[in-house]
Amino acid sequence: MSALLELKNVSKIYGSLHALDHVSLKVEQGEWLAIMGPSGSGKSTMMNIIGALDKATEGEILLDGVDIAKKTAKALTEIRRDKIGLIFQQFHLVSYLTAVENVMLSQYYHSVPDEKEALEALERVGLKERARHYPSQLSGGEQQRVCVARALINYPEIILADEPTGNLDEANEEIVVELFRKLHEEGTTLVVVTHNPEVAEVAQRTIVLRNGKVERETVNPNFTGKIKHITLQ
Amino acid sequence: MKKRKMYFRMITASLLRRRSRMIIALLAIAIGATILSGLLTIYIDVPRQMRTQFRNYGANMILTPAEERIQPEAVAAALSFISQDEIVGVAPYRYETVRINDRPVLAAATDMQGAKAASPFWRVDGEWPDSDGEIMVGKNVADLYLLRVGSKTTATYMPEEATEDTLDNSSDFTVTGILDTGGKEEDYVYMSFADMQQLTGKDKGYDVCELSVSADAEGLRAYADRITGELSSVNAKLVKRVTQSEDTVLSKLQALVLLVTVVVLMLTMICVATTMTAVVAERRKEIGLRKALGASNSSIIAEFMGEGIVLGAVGGLLGALLGFWFAQTVSVNVFNSSIVLMPWLVPVTLLASVLVTAIACMIPIRSATDVDPALVLKGE
Numbered sequence: 001m002s003a004l005l006e007l008k009n010v011s012k013i014y015g016s017l018h019a020l021d022h023v024s025l026k027v028e029q030g031e032w033l034a035i036m037g038p039s040g041s042g043k044s045t046m047m048n049i050i051g052a053l054d055k056a057t058e059g060e061i062l063l064d065g066v067d068i069a070k071k072t073a074k075a076l077t078e079i080r081r082d083k084i085g086l087i088f089q090q091f092h093l094v095s096y097l098t099a100v101e102n103v104m105l106s107q108y109y110h111s112v113p114d115e116k117e118a119l120e121a122l123e124r125v126g127l128k129e130r131a132r133h134y135p136s137q138l139s140g141g142e143q144q145r146v147c148v149a150r151a152l153i154n155y156p157e158i159i160l161a162d163e164p165t166g167n168l169d170e171a172n173e174e175i176v177v178e179l180f181r182k183l184h185e186e187g188t189t190l191v192v193v194t195h196n197p198e199v200a201e202v203a204q205r206t207i208v209l210r211n212g213k214v215e216r217e218t219v220n221p222n223f224t225g226k227i228k229h230i231t232l233q
Numbered sequence: 234m235k236k237r238k239m240y241f242r243m244i245t246a247s248l249l250r251r252r253s254r255m256i257i258a259l260l261a262i263a264i265g266a267t268i269l270s271g272l273l274t275i276y277i278d279v280p281r282q283m284r285t286q287f288r289n290y291g292a293n294m295i296l297t298p299a300e301e302r303i304q305p306e307a308v309a310a311a312l313s314f315i316s317q318d319e320i321v322g323v324a325p326y327r328y329e330t331v332r333i334n335d336r337p338v339l340a341a342a343t344d345m346q347g348a349k350a351a352s353p354f355w356r357v358d359g360e361w362p363d364s365d366g367e368i369m370v371g372k373n374v375a376d377l378y379l380l381r382v383g384s385k386t387t388a389t390y391m392p393e394e395a396t397e398d399t400l401d402n403s404s405d406f407t408v409t410g411i412l413d414t415g416g417k418e419e420d421y422v423y424m425s426f427a428d429m430q431q432l433t434g435k436d437k438g439y440d441v442c443e444l445s446v447s448a449d450a451e452g453l454r455a456y457a458d459r460i461t462g463e464l465s466s467v468n469a470k471l472v473k474r475v476t477q478s479e480d481t482v483l484s485k486l487q488a489l490v491l492l493v494t495v496v497v498l499m500l501t502m503i504c505v506a507t508t509m510t511a512v513v514a515e516r517r518k519e520i521g522l523r524k525a526l527g528a529s530n531s532s533i534i535a536e537f538m539g540e541g542i543v544l545g546a547v548g549g550l551l552g553a554l555l556g557f558w559f560a561q562t563v564s565v566n567v568f569n570s571s572i573v574l575m576p577w578l579v580p581v582t583l584l585a586s587v588l589v590t591a592i593a594c595m596i597p598i599r600s601a602t603d604v605d606p607a608l609v610l611k612g613e
Contacts, residue, residue, distance in 0.1 A: 088610055092518060097246055
């Protein structure tokens with residue numbers, strides 16, 4: 001496997017705060033990586049930098065062999081549009097557009113909106129019947145599934161999910177993780193930031209950040225992509 | 234689906250599904266456009282309205298003879314130089330001294346309909362004469378000779394140099410009306426040209442001809458110059474106190490209307506800008522999301538500007554229609570006459586509304602492009 005994404009000594013400094021401190025990381029093509037860590041550990045900063053939403057203070061970020069660290073804001077917009085699929089904890093759907101229109105919004109900025117294709121994407125996440133519903137008419141789980149459909153509609157090289165199950169109940173969490181598993185099976189590269197160890201455990205590999213540094217890295221030897229809920233005694 | 238279709242779907246969905254906020258902006262634009270359209274209509278139509286009003290104050294052009302008397306043909310020639318639509322009234326006069334009850338009094342022969350049209354401010358107690366043998370007397374004459382409506386009287390022509398033919402030439406008349414103007418007109422007796430000719434035995438011809446013309450000062454001056462220049466038997470003069478008053482009042486009124494229009498447009502712009510600023514602030518997360526999905530700044534500008542333009546167009550259309558109603562109401566209540574519909578004002582109002590809205594949207598939209606998606610889309 002070749003590295004789709006590679007961070008070399010990446011730092012993000014806000015005044016005296018090192019949100020990321022010389023982080024190096026490789027994500028292979030088709031890999032499912034989970035990023036964990038406590039609040040303030042640098043997870044979101046890393047996500048923003050990988051997602052071309054923010055710029056690193058120093059270091060190299062190679063996406064598909066191209067260093068995006070020094071790109072202009074306009075070039076980063078093009079990279080987000082063409083190569084990255086984003087999923088957020090707060091869903092961020094446009095309230096006055098239907099589910100299918102929200103999916104088509106991503107196509108609109110990428111190339112040409114195709115309603116048939118958008119409906120197929122919703123079908124993949126089990127929401128074809130809810131395609132004409134507005135976000136306010138959908139449950140949290142359904143909204144997140146619309147976000148997954150929106151993220152995958154343009155066949156991005158990498159899907160970045162920031163706390164994708166953070167606002168979901170257990171049942172919907174399972175549905176979303178199952179969708180990730182399917183995407184992974186189809187060869188999609190996934191980077192999932194999560195607080196939830198159960199969600200992190202289903203990934204192939206997990207890195208834990210602390211104080212802007214990679215504290216440890218674990219590879220899941222029994223990777224199945226299926227979630228196992230821990231019952232607390 | 235074509236990109237354009239999706240673009241319009243997004244704009245209309247945004248406007249329709251976020252009605253409460255957009256209605257405020259739409260109302261501001263519609264009210265602004267109504268005032269703009271209404272005041273423009275008044276601005277253009279007010280000179281016509283005012284000139285009609287000013288015509289109530291009497292003649293604004295006088296034709297006098299270059300030699301002895303003006304012949305009817307010369308008046309007809311003079312009138313042919315003036316646009317027929319602008320001629321409100323033509324009142325030719327011939328004056329002679331006659332005797333009533335053996336006392337001299339000034340008699341004026343005129344075309345009663347013409348005099349009525351040229352001097353609408355004349356107040357007549359009774360009726361205007363409408364056949365031969367009927368006269369209208371000024372209030373002073375009536376008081377002096379104790380004449381009332383319906384009185385019979387005899388007028389005798391008294392030429393400066395009496396001859397066998399003219400001496401003791403008398404006619405009987407019935408008084409049909411008493412003229413009350415508050416001016417020198419109250420010293421005259423008014424009769425038809427036929428009665429005057431019968432009484433005096435003199436040929437046709439006028440001493441003066443008063444014209445009431447609905448034109449601005451410049452137009453009147455041009456007409457007067459042309460009449461005087463091209464007709465050797467007639468001199469045309471303007472009644473300056475009337476024409477100058479008209480010009481002064483009109484120019485001040487138009488300046489006022491223009492000022493109010495500009496102020497209203499500025500207020501509309503401020504209201505739209507404020508509303509759009511609030512809209513952008515409310516939609517920061519949505520803007521951030523669009524940018525995260527790959528929207529360029531020009532896409533964001535196009536989307537918000539599109540919403541502004543649709544608002545401007547709808548508000549402008551509403552305003553153009555309401556503006557006509559507004560102008561009509563003002564015109565009927567102030568000038569007591571209807572205005573003329575000017576269809577070209579609809580596209581002008583529409584364009585002005587779109588332009589004003591677009592300008593008002595510029596600053597809020599500029600701030601929309603400054604939204605940092607990483608900041609506004611942050612997790613918790």
